[in-house]
Amino acid sequence: xxxxxxxxxxxxxxxxxxxxxxxxxxxxxxxxxxxxxxxxxxxxxxxxxxxxxxxxxxxxxxxxxxxxxxxxxxxxxxxxxxxxxxxxxxxxxxxxxxxxxxxxxxxxxxxxxxxxxxxxxxxxxxxxxxxxxxxxxxxxxxxxxxxxxxxxxxxxxxxxxxxxxxxxxxxxxxxxxxxxxxxxxxxxxxxxxxxxxxxxxxxxxxxxxxxxxxxxxxxxxxxxxxxxxxxxxxxxxxxxxxxxxxxxxxxxxxxxxxxxxxxxxxxxxxxxxxxxxxxxxxxxxxxxxxxxxxxxxxxxxxxxxxxxxxxxxxxxxxxxxxxxxxxxxxxxxxxx
Amino acid sequence: xxxxxxxxxxxxxxxxxxxxxxxxxxxxxxxxxxxxxxxxxxxxxxxxxxxxxxxxxxxxxxxxxxxxxxxxxxxxxxxxxxxxxxxxxxxxxxxxxxxxxxxxxxxxxxxxxxxxxxxxxxxxxxxxxxxxxxxxxxxxxxxxxxxxxxxxxxxxxxxxxxxxxxxxxxxxxxxxxxxxxxxxxxxxxxxxxxxxxxxxxxxxxxxxxxxxxxxxxxxxxxxxxxxxxxxxxxxxxxxxxxxxxxxxxxxxxxxxxxxxxxxxxxxxxxxxxxxxxxxxxxxxxxxxxxxxxxxxxxxxxxxxxxxxxxxxxxxxxxx
Numbered sequence: 001x002x003x004x005x006x007x008x009x010x011x012x013x014x015x016x017x018x019x020x021x022x023x024x025x026x027x028x029x030x031x032x033x034x035x036x037x038x039x040x041x042x043x044x045x046x047x048x049x050x051x052x053x054x055x056x057x058x059x060x061x062x063x064x065x066x067x068x069x070x071x072x073x074x075x076x077x078x079x080x081x082x083x084x085x086x087x088x089x090x091x092x093x094x095x096x097x098x099x100x101x102x103x104x105x106x107x108x109x110x111x112x113x114x115x116x117x118x119x120x121x122x123x124x125x126x127x128x129x130x131x132x133x134x135x136x137x138x139x140x141x142x143x144x145x146x147x148x149x150x151x152x153x154x155x156x157x158x159x160x161x162x163x164x165x166x167x168x169x170x171x172x173x174x175x176x177x178x179x180x181x182x183x184x185x186x187x188x189x190x191x192x193x194x195x196x197x198x199x200x201x202x203x204x205x206x207x208x209x210x211x212x213x214x215x216x217x218x219x220x221x222x223x224x225x226x227x228x229x230x231x232x233x234x235x236x237x238x239x240x241x242x243x244x245x246x247x248x249x250x251x252x253x254x255x256x257x258x259x260x261x262x263x264x265x266x267x268x269x270x271x272x273x274x275x276x277x278x279x280x281x282x283x284x285x286x287x288x289x290x291x292x293x294x295x296x297x298x299x300x301x302x303x304x305x306x307x308x309x310x311x312x313x314x315x316x317x318x319x320x321x322x323x324x325x326x327x328x329x330x331x332x333x334x335x336x
Numbered sequence: 337x338x339x340x341x342x343x344x345x346x347x348x349x350x351x352x353x354x355x356x357x358x359x360x361x362x363x364x365x366x367x368x369x370x371x372x373x374x375x376x377x378x379x380x381x382x383x384x385x386x387x388x389x390x391x392x393x394x395x396x397x398x399x400x401x402x403x404x405x406x407x408x409x410x411x412x413x414x415x416x417x418x419x420x421x422x423x424x425x426x427x428x429x430x431x432x433x434x435x436x437x438x439x440x441x442x443x444x445x446x447x448x449x450x451x452x453x454x455x456x457x458x459x460x461x462x463x464x465x466x467x468x469x470x471x472x473x474x475x476x477x478x479x480x481x482x483x484x485x486x487x488x489x490x491x492x493x494x495x496x497x498x499x500x501x502x503x504x505x506x507x508x509x510x511x512x513x514x515x516x517x518x519x520x521x522x523x524x525x526x527x528x529x530x531x532x533x534x535x536x537x538x539x540x541x542x543x544x545x546x547x548x549x550x551x552x553x554x555x556x557x558x559x560x561x562x563x564x565x566x567x568x569x570x571x572x573x574x575x576x577x578x579x580x581x582x583x584x585x586x587x588x589x590x591x592x593x594x595x596x597x598x599x600x601x602x603x604x605x606x607x608x609x610x611x612x613x614x615x616x617x618x619x620x621x622x623x624x625x626x627x628x629x630x631x632x633x634x635x636x637x638x639x640x641x642x643x644x645x646x647x648x649x650x651x652x653x654x655x
Binding site: 051204248249265268269271272284 | 381382489491492519520521522523524525527528531532546549550552553576586587588589590591592593594595596599603605606609610
């Protein structure tokens with residue numbers, strides 16, 4: 001990781017441009033990503049927030065090139081990771097990237113661990129694969145160190161996944177993801193399956209490890225609160241597009257937001273304000289098999305005009321860091 | 337019914353399960369009361385016994401000990417016809433809208449079934465009319481009447497579950513994590529619907545959830561459970577303004593919120609994880625994770641009233 005940091009010319013670690021991904025299923029064509037744009041700097045922590053079916057996981061799988069074979073298809077766009085064109089890279093090049101320079105943590109720790117292999121050997125395997133030059137003693141030492149770091153006594157490394165609780169399993173998965181010292185960590189709903197007090201422990205661990213390793217992270221979640229806990233920047237996703245992007249302050253101060261973001265904030269009860277009723281977003285998530293021509297949120301939006309139905313808005317710049325994809329924020333127009 | 341008498345009440349309600357490793361104390365000595373038209377929120381992490389409590393109250397599983405009263409009558413003594421009558425008044429909404437609906441029944445049949453079972457309608461016309469009404473109340477478009485559960489998404493299925501619970505016009509509904517499986521925008525729709533129904537029909541809820549923000553929004557009174565025991569009980573605003581039990585405090589500190597000012601707060605992290613209440617020792621069950629644990633915590637802790645309406649099971653807490 002160290003030598004990569006010395007290349008100031010290329011500050012962006014990851015650039016996704018106009019990515020279109022669809023799933024060709026027997027029943028229908030599902031348009032999962034529709035012009036997805038994203039840039040991630042080295043060491044940045046970005047939260048990606050969206051509801052079920054917004055395309056969050058598809059984005060992560062596209063970066064790892066793990067889209068389901070024959071069904072998942074990239075129809076347009078590009079993903080550039082540190083100068084490497086991911087969509088054109090050879091299978092061999094991907095093997096060197098995946099698990100070494102880019103790691104991923106999945107939602108359910110039980111299904112991402114092998115039930116018949118001890119946890120220690122599963123972590124060891126990562127080193128065996130990506131650091132063949134390391135001696136056995138060195139590898140074992142690294143595994144012990146990593147377990148210590150995520151708060152698991154190294155003495156337990158010969159135990160099997162079922163002997164650990166959900167929170168502990170997620171710690172093991174994090175150890176597996178970080179032992180190769182990746183530059184980018186993709187965390188797909190890492191705490192959704194956990195209880196709040198355990199979630200708080202895991203989030204604290206993630207914050208601490210980020211400080212130590214300076215890993216860039218994309219945290220995928222449906223929970224705006226979790227993003228507020230660990231991220232610097234946030235991107236809101238709807239219908240396979242980033243509809244708002246900014247620093248946490250830009251977005252959470254709630255002065256200027258995309259109508260959908262505004263809706264999400266209104267729909268979450270918090271610990272401070274007293275409301276007789278929540279402001280729910282009317283209607284349901286846009287149907288990805290049958291996308292509208294214009295703005296994907298038009299049907300549920302209170303500010304919808306004729307133009308929104310005709311023409312998909314472009315990303316409008318509100319400040320150096322804050323961008324919103326909505327006609328309301330076109331230069332010259334005033335939103336509230 | 338008199339104003340003061342609670343609609344639903346439990347006394348020393350206990351539920352133990354026998355497991356190969358010993359007796360699991362899922363619900364321990366729970367005393368609660370819910371007034372007509374009010375909501376009691378039950379919060380806790382997985383395994384704290386909150387779902388078991390809801391099921392025992394509805395007699396879906398028999399309690400080990402204790403009593404459940406509905407309008408002053410002990411419903412555990414009910415048999416046969418009385419039981420059926422009881423279920424006209426007490427209903428349940430389940431967490432998972434994917435497994436709680438019969439996949440082989442159409443939406444109209446799912447909603448109609450409780451009315452048939454309880455003999456509340458005289459003929460098909462009346463039934464169809466009632467189903468149509470219920471679907472409208474729950475925000476389900478009439479075109480879904482002949483569809484099947486697999487054709488609907490989570491939010492709409494949860495509306496079907498709610499319509500089914502409302503079919504017999506109950507006065508009391510146990511809501512077991514009714515919004516946990518739903519996206520936030522849909523969650524808000526269901527919460528609003530539940531609150532509207534309470535306002536219009538005066539339904540009471542026992543609202544079980546792990547989400548403190550949701551429970552604060554919907555409840556009048558809140559009960560915090562840990563490993564089968566009630567550790568704190570208070571009126572909503574009192575609990576959030578003045579949490580006393582160390583576990584409640586830790587829970588409040590742990591929840592991620594959208595409040596920017598909480599970003600850099602001092603976080604109280606709990607050590608360790610929830611254990612199983614199998615053959616529990618008499619002392620405080622939270623003590624192994626508690627930052628303030630002391631010798632006194634080995635003694636049994638009982639709920640004490642430390643301020644009007646505010647009860648805590650911790651010897652350290654003084655009003």
